[in-house]
Amino acid sequence: MTALRKNREFTADKPRDTAARSPRLPRYTSYPTALQFGPLAGQDHVAWLRALPADEPVSLYFHIPFCDQLCWFCGCYTHIANQYDPVSRYLETLLAELALTSSLTGRKKVSHIHFGGGSPTILEAGDFERLMNAVREAYEILPEAEIAVEVDPRTLSREKVAAYGRSGVNRVSMGIQDFDDKVQKTINRIQTAGLIEDCLRWFRTAGIEDINFDLIYGLPNQTQETIRETVLQTVFYRPSRIALFGYAHVPWMKKHQAMISAETLPGQIQRQAMFDQARKTLVDCGYQAIGLDHFALPGDSLIEALDDGLLRRNFQGYTADKADTLIGFGASAISSLPGGYAQNSTDMRVYRQSIEAGESPVVRGVAVSPQDILVRQLISDLMCYQQVDPEARLRESGLSYDFTREFRALADLTRAGYMDRKDSMYRITEAGRPYLRAICSVFDNYLPANFEENPDILYRCLHESEG
Structure with a gap:
């Protein structure tokens, strides 16, 4: 049973205050975040x-x-x-x-x-x-x-x-x-x-x-x-x-x-x-x-x-x-490169010593895969244009990817009134705008709680504002 089917009170009404908070969602200024x-x-x-x-x-x-x-x-x-x-x-x-x-x-x-x-x-x-x-x-x-x-x-x-x-x-x-x-x-x-x-x-x-x-x-x-x-x-x-x-x-x-x-x-x-x-x-x-x-x-x-x-x-x-x-x-600065994301040390002393030694000050980051790049584009489409066509983006990428999990969540969101669908294009409705990040998280493969394993997570995300 998916997130939205399980919660029968799920509607497109205004959000309610709740004691049970979902994990804070990323702002999706990058992917992977x-x-x-x-x-x-x-x-x-x-x-x-x-x-x-x-x-x-x-x-x-x-x-x-x-x-x-x-x-x-x-x-x-x-x-x-x-x-x-x-x-x-x-x-x-x-x-x-x-x-x-x-x-x-x-x-x-x-x-x-x-x-x-x-x-x-x-x-x-x-x-x-x-x-x-x-x-x-x-x-x-x-x-x-x-x-x-x-x-x-x-x-x-x-x-x-x-x-x-x-x-x-x-x-x-x-x-x-x-x-x-x-x-x-x-x-x-x-x-x-x-x-x-x-x-x-x-x-x-x-x-x-x-x-x-x-x-x-x-x-x-x-x-x-x-x-x-x-x-x-x-x-x-x-x-x-x-x-x-x-x-x-x-x-x-x-x-x-x-x-x-x-x-x-x-x-x-x-x-x-x-x-x-x-x-x-x-x-x-x-x-x-x-x-x-x-x-x-x-x-x-x-x-x-x-x-x-x-x-x-x-x-x-x-x-x-x-x-x-x-x-x-600079200290803590992040680079976004074709190979991945790279962050300089946040320790001012380590940052300075690395530069003085003629070495990279980077200590953290993540390499990106072709699948990451595909998902990044999908999330970017939603964040920038409030719409996404997963099948079209998949064809452009030339990758093989199974959207079964994501399509289930998108279908639930559509039935709830947060999105509408025309052919293979999904658009966020006015009722869904306050929950943009939660909707983007449908495609996030790194969230600690997968929607299928924890079906309450999407519901809880959707009932908290973007702030």
Whole structure:
């Protein structure tokens, strides 16, 4: 008996709060996901870099794992820098890693560069320009390349923004989270509307017009009314792109989150209501919903990629970047290569010593098989377009694969109203949109609980929101 047949109360109604929680589902920014990463030899990483196709562009990601102040909600890999010396020393290691990696890959074309963290804005203006100059010496940045920086408004300055403009930065993502004073105090991230307006003015003076706002729902002391006000204030500033992420409260993994009382967190039904209201408000204000949690104005490159069938999802979220290869630099950074995924050490000392020895800093990862690539494409179709044709993708792959288990689950989802089917194409319905990740997990061969062995798992997943 399959998951949905066993649970007779399964309907397409709103989710209910439940004491029995399913395992947290992956966000499917990769497949296999980071949950499947295991020990990986640096020699494998080196071999994968050397084997990159000579004529295909690549993307670069630089991780800056430092912040000026710790936000209680943060789930990122970062360190608090009370002085600049650790950041300066880290930059030297980052430059050495760039030289080491480019010696293995050769001078490749680059179509996309992303600076994440932590807070990349902690880099002083001169150091950011120095890093970008080193990138240009090592690689050929294409004229149409997108160069994006994640921004903490509290560590930004007019001088830094001017350096971004001189360095070719053409997109920034501002970490807004929430505009409500009470919520900001609770998460230890206070940034006034006046500060945001200063930053926006600096960006536009520097010629940086593509501006993203990152918002979070499900934060402590957040209500439907406060999230609505945050969305309306966001719309007033008219960023070209908005990401609306769900807060994940995991104090057993991120100990500083224990500073947030669980009693101040909205329940599951309230979280879903927040997301639904925010989504409706954004759409009503002219933004187009994209995938799981992104929204964009007409003319944004994400919408163009969506319309052209070129939308992708990677570790930074949804992207219009066409490169199949992403090379990560910095402690904890992950590379997505044709051979597999490779993650640098999260131990700063180990990372630095590896680079100083002229060795790969990779310690974890996973090789990908042809079957993994097939499943990755299926999950990507669902995450980006909310539809999937397993039989067509199978024919394209040239593989042999038995979808019996997956087709049973898809049939149950269709009967329940979460999907509909036309010929061999399955599409997620409006009722099924809140459960996108749960539906993607139908194809995940690595989940610890197989649907057939534990038929309750899909039902439980479907009755929890995306957050």
